[in-house]
Amino acid sequence: MARKTIDDVAALAGVSIKTVSRVLNDEPSVRPDTRGRVEDAMAALNYQPSLPARSLAGRRSNLIGLVYENPSANYVFDVQSGAMARCREGKLRLFIQSCNGLGDQLLGEVLAMIEQTHVDGLVVTPPLSANRALIALLERQGLPFVRIGPDEEDFDSPAVVIDDEAAAAAMTDYLLDLGHERIGFITGHPEHCASHLRKLGYRQAFRKRGRKAPEDLTEQGYNTAASGREAALLLLRRADRPTAIFASNDDMAAGVVLAAHELGLEVPRDLSVAGYDDTQLARIVWPTLTTIHQPTYNMSHCATGLLIDLIRGNDVPRVTRLDFTMQKRGSTAPPL
Amino acid sequence: MARKTIDDVAALAGVSIKTVSRVLNDEPSVRPDTRGRVEDAMAALNYQPSLPARSLAGRRSNLIGLVYENPSANYVFDVQSGAMARCREGKLRLFIQSCNGLGDQLLGEVLAMIEQTHVDGLVVTPPLSANRALIALLERQGLPFVRIGPDEEDFDSPAVVIDDEAAAAAMTDYLLDLGHERIGFITGHPEHCASHLRKLGYRQAFRKRGRKAPEDLTEQGYNTAASGREAALLLLRRADRPTAIFASNDDMAAGVVLAAHELGLEVPRDLSVAGYDDTQLARIVWPTLTTIHQPTYNMSHCATGLLIDLIRGNDVPRVTRLDFTMQKRGSTAPPL
DNA sequence: TTGTACGCGTTATCAA
DNA sequence: TTGATAACGCGTACAA
Numbered sequence: 123m124a125r126k127t128i129d130d131v132a133a134l135a136g137v138s139i140k141t142v143s144r145v146l147n148d149e150p151s152v153r154p155d156t157r158g159r160v161e162d163a164m165a166a167l168n169y170q171p172s173l174p175a176r177s178l179a180g181r182r183s184n185l186i187g188l189v190y191e192n193p194s195a196n197y198v199f200d201v202q203s204g205a206m207a208r209c210r211e212g213k214l215r216l217f218i219q220s221c222n223g224l225g226d227q228l229l230g231e232v233l234a235m236i237e238q239t240h241v242d243g244l245v246v247t248p249p250l251s252a253n254r255a256l257i258a259l260l261e262r263q264g265l266p267f268v269r270i271g272p273d274e275e276d277f278d279s280p281a282v283v284i285d286d287e288a289a290a291a292a293m294t295d296y297l298l299d300l301g302h303e304r305i306g307f308i309t310g311h312p313e314h315c316a317s318h319l320r321k322l323g324y325r326q327a328f329r330k331r332g333r334k335a336p337e338d339l340t341e342q343g344y345n346t347a348a349s350g351r352e353a354a355l356l357l358l359r360r361a362d363r364p365t366a367i368f369a370s371n372d373d374m375a376a377g378v379v380l381a382a383h384e385l386g387l388e389v390p391r392d393l394s395v396a397g398y399d400d401t402q403l404a405r406i407v408w409p410t411l412t413t414i415h416q417p418t419y420n421m422s423h424c425a426t427g428l429l430i431d432l433i434r435g436n437d438v439p440r441v442t443r444l445d446f447t448m449q450k451r452g453s454t455a456p457p458l
Numbered sequence: 459m460a461r462k463t464i465d466d467v468a469a470l471a472g473v474s475i476k477t478v479s480r481v482l483n484d485e486p487s488v489r490p491d492t493r494g495r496v497e498d499a500m501a502a503l504n505y506q507p508s509l510p511a512r513s514l515a516g517r518r519s520n521l522i523g524l525v526y527e528n529p530s531a532n533y534v535f536d537v538q539s540g541a542m543a544r545c546r547e548g549k550l551r552l553f554i555q556s557c558n559g560l561g562d563q564l565l566g567e568v569l570a571m572i573e574q575t576h577v578d579g580l581v582v583t584p585p586l587s588a589n590r591a592l593i594a595l596l597e598r599q600g601l602p603f604v605r606i607g608p609d610e611e612d613f614d615s616p617a618v619v620i621d622d623e624a625a626a627a628a629m630t631d632y633l634l635d636l637g638h639e640r641i642g643f644i645t646g647h648p649e650h651c652a653s654h655l656r657k658l659g660y661r662q663a664f665r666k667r668g669r670k671a672p673e674d675l676t677e678q679g680y681n682t683a684a685s686g687r688e689a690a691l692l693l694l695r696r697a698d699r700p701t702a703i704f705a706s707n708d709d710m711a712a713g714v715v716l717a718a719h720e721l722g723l724e725v726p727r728d729l730s731v732a733g734y735d736d737t738q739l740a741r742i743v744w745p746t747l748t749t750i751h752q753p754t755y756n757m758s759h760c761a762t763g764l765l766i767d768l769i770r771g772n773d774v775p776r777v778t779r780l781d782f783t784m785q786k787r788g789s790t791a792p793p794l
Numbered sequence: 795t796t797g798t799a800c801g802c803g804t805t806a807t808c809a810a
Numbered sequence: 811t812t813g814a815t816a817a818c819g820c821g822t823a824c825a826a
Contacts, residue, residue, distance in 0.1 A: 125573065125803090127802095127803055127804085128803065128804065129803085137812080137813085138812070138813045138814075139803090139804080139805095139813090139814095140805085140806095140812070140813055140814080141811090141812060141813075142804095143804070143805060143806095144811095144812085146804090146805095147805085151811055151812085152811070152812085153811065153812090156811080156812085170569075170570050170573035170574050171574065171803085171804075172514070172573075172574065172576065172802090172803055172804070173510070173574045173575055173576070174509070174510035174511070174513040174514045174519065174575075174576055174802090174803080174804090175510070175514050175802070175803035175804040175805085175818095176803080176804055176805070177510040177804090177818090178508070178510045178511050178514055178802090178803080178804070178805090178817095178818045178819065178820085179803070179804040179805040179806075179817075179818055180804070180805045180806075180818085181805080181806090182805090183510065195531045195532045195534070195535030195536075195737075195738060196531045196532075198531070198535055199531035199534055199535060200531075202554075202556070203556065206556050215553075215571075215574065215575065216554075217551075217553065218538075218552075218554045219542075220538070220539065220542050233504075233506075234506050235551075237461065237506035237508075238506050238507065238508065238509045238551065239509055239510075239551065240508065240509070240510055347738075347741065347742040348741075373742065376742045376743070377742070379744055380742070380744050380746075383744045383745070401531075402531060402683075403739070403742065405683065405684075406683040406709065406712045406713070406716070406739065406743065407712070407742065407743050407744070408715055408716050408719045408743070408744070409719070410716075461819090463818095463819060463820085464819065464820065465819085473796080473797090474796065474797045474798080475797090475819090475820080476796070476797055476798080476821085476822095477795090477796060477797075478820095479820065479821060479822095480795095480796085482820090482821095483821080487795060487796085488795075488796085489795065489796090492795080492796085507819085507820080508818085508819055508820070510818090510819080510820090511802095511818070511819035511820040511821090512819080512820055512821075513802090513820090514801095514802045514803065514804085514818090514819080514820070514821090515801075515802055515819070515820040515821040515822080516802085516820070516821045516822075517821085517822090518821090
């Protein structure tokens with residue numbers, strides 16, 4: 123069961139290995155019938171080109187890297203799925219790397235991965251996509267990369283985003299339209315790039331109506347259900363507790379629902395809860411969560427596509443903005 | 459910013475590339491001071507060995523593959539984390555591949571991945587670990603692999619499991635001890651290897667008490683929250699509805715809670731709900747789920763460790779059984 | 795204990 | 811449009 127090589131294919135097709143290589147790489151200058159013979163031979167032998175050999179010899183590895191550092195299983199899963207699907211379409215492989223560590227250790231880890239694996243480019247997900255040191259490093263390396271969801275657009279590298287500020291404003295608008303005034307807000311992880319923008323959107327919705335957001339009803343969360351619960355307990359134990367809470371992601375929103383139940387409050391009768399992201403979770407908890415649908419899969423699919431373009435030397439737009447949508451579900455209602 | 463090679467290190471350390479190679483591969487026959495000089499040189503140059511070059515030249519790629527085909531984000535996340543952590547400890551890289559497709563297409567995909575990437579071995583997760591065609595194929599290939607959680611032990615390849623039957627029996631016992639008699643059961647995905655064993659455990663608990671499980675209270679689920687909800691609706695709309703439902707995983711259990719709410723039943727007052735797996739979800743939904751803690755991370759970590767041993771030519775046990783634990787939480791109580 | 799020479803399977807260069 | 815041959819960076823076999 124020895125590995126089939128390009129030589130086997132060349133011999134069977136009656137051409138040189140270089141011609142096989144040309145077919146493999148979709149180079150134009152091959153006569154159609156030659157190409158056909160080669161393709162037949164590849165199929166007959168079930169030939170699989172060696173990725174290591176290709177990366178060693180060529181200047182491309184046909185490998186794309188995906189780096190993340192994210193505690194949300196649902197988010198990571200969606201991002202991976204989108205990137206994998208796009209790689210499959212482009213006949214590339216995806217190398218997935220979870221990153222730990224702080225500061226230089228993180229940078230070293232990413233750099234080591236790049237050098238060891240020879241990836242042709244990188245898809246960088248939040249919160250890494252907002253890590254200035256990392257982005258600066260990657261730009262210095264000259265390795266193509268595309269960022270998903272960064273808030274800062276002060277780098278030259280392309281990014282795929284949604285308008286987090288507008289989305290958060292839309293959700294706040296919705297709550298205001300329902301008649302809520304005391305709307306609490308739970309901020310996302312301070313290092314997570316979108317957190318700041320979502321807070322701005324919340325404020326903006328009030329301002330547009332000539333009102334001021336009740337800043338004292340904001341608590342810090344860290345994107346986990348546990349942190350959402352803690353934050354909600356602080357808000358809900360106040361005498362003047364909010365009638366609605368807008369959490370910056372679904373996990374935290376689920377934590378808010380938990381806290382409400384613990385305090386004997388019924389959602390949405392006594393408290394409306396809104397989330398953000400529309401992960402699997404939003405349809406699993408009771409009541410199902412009103413949330414912002416962030417097209418995570420599509421963003422990742424799109425970012426990977428842009429990266430492939432970039433690697434092939436094509437120009438790509440610096441910012442690609444995908445649409446969000448409001449998902450109105452069971453966790454929101456007018457106040458009593 | 460040209461890539462540093464083994465030659466650069468050799469030159470700086472004043473040795474031959476072969477000696478550098480020896481240090482890289484932890485070969486014993488290197489004098490300590492020589493080794494030190496080489497290590498210093500590697501550090502000074504921040505040398506990163508090329509994975510492709512190593513796999514091409516040697517008979518090992520230092521790459522391990524992880525294959526899955528699983529709709530549960532939480533499960534996949536845990537499995538990936540465990541495998542990655544173990545790879546990091548062993549200074550190996552992990553190549554993650556999500557598989558689609560049926561029958562031969564699936565086999566072809568896995569085979570292509572193996573041949574293209576040159577992985578040294580494979581960690582195979584459920585439900586692939588119970589796919590007889592795939593396992594047979596891998597054994598024929600002679601590629602080392604370790605399976606996670608298969609129910610059938612009729613292959614020679616090593617597996618890491620928990621005693622699903624005993625765990626399901628323990629959970630059923632707990633419900634019986636609470637005083638429940640009409641305990642519904644939602645079966646897991648028929649292709650998922652553990653589903654059968656969990657059902658057996660449920661039956662066994664009744665039998666141990668000289669009773670018979672109420673077989674008419676069993677519905678088929680497919681491991682998703684939606685399927686759990688559907689199954690629960692069927693059970694709960696009966697005149698003689700169960701007072702407790704044991705779902706074969708947490709996602710389905712969350713679906714049961716959803717269905718209960720829809721029908722105006724309160725959990726656990728009107729209905730006890732038990733899950734299985736103890737994913738993040740179990741602590742996020744309200745009420746928090748009583749469930750079986752399946753050490754997914756540890757199982758994956760362990761399986762990856764066994765695989766590394768296997769690759770290095772060491773013997774490993776054919777079956778490694780890890781402990782489960784009961785997590786008693788808010789979703790279960792005595793019947794009214 | 796260390797080093798030399800070769801080959802792994804592919805792409806790049808240049809010639810035909 | 812095609813082919814011969816030299817890389818790519820490292821491990822292996824064997825020699826010193």
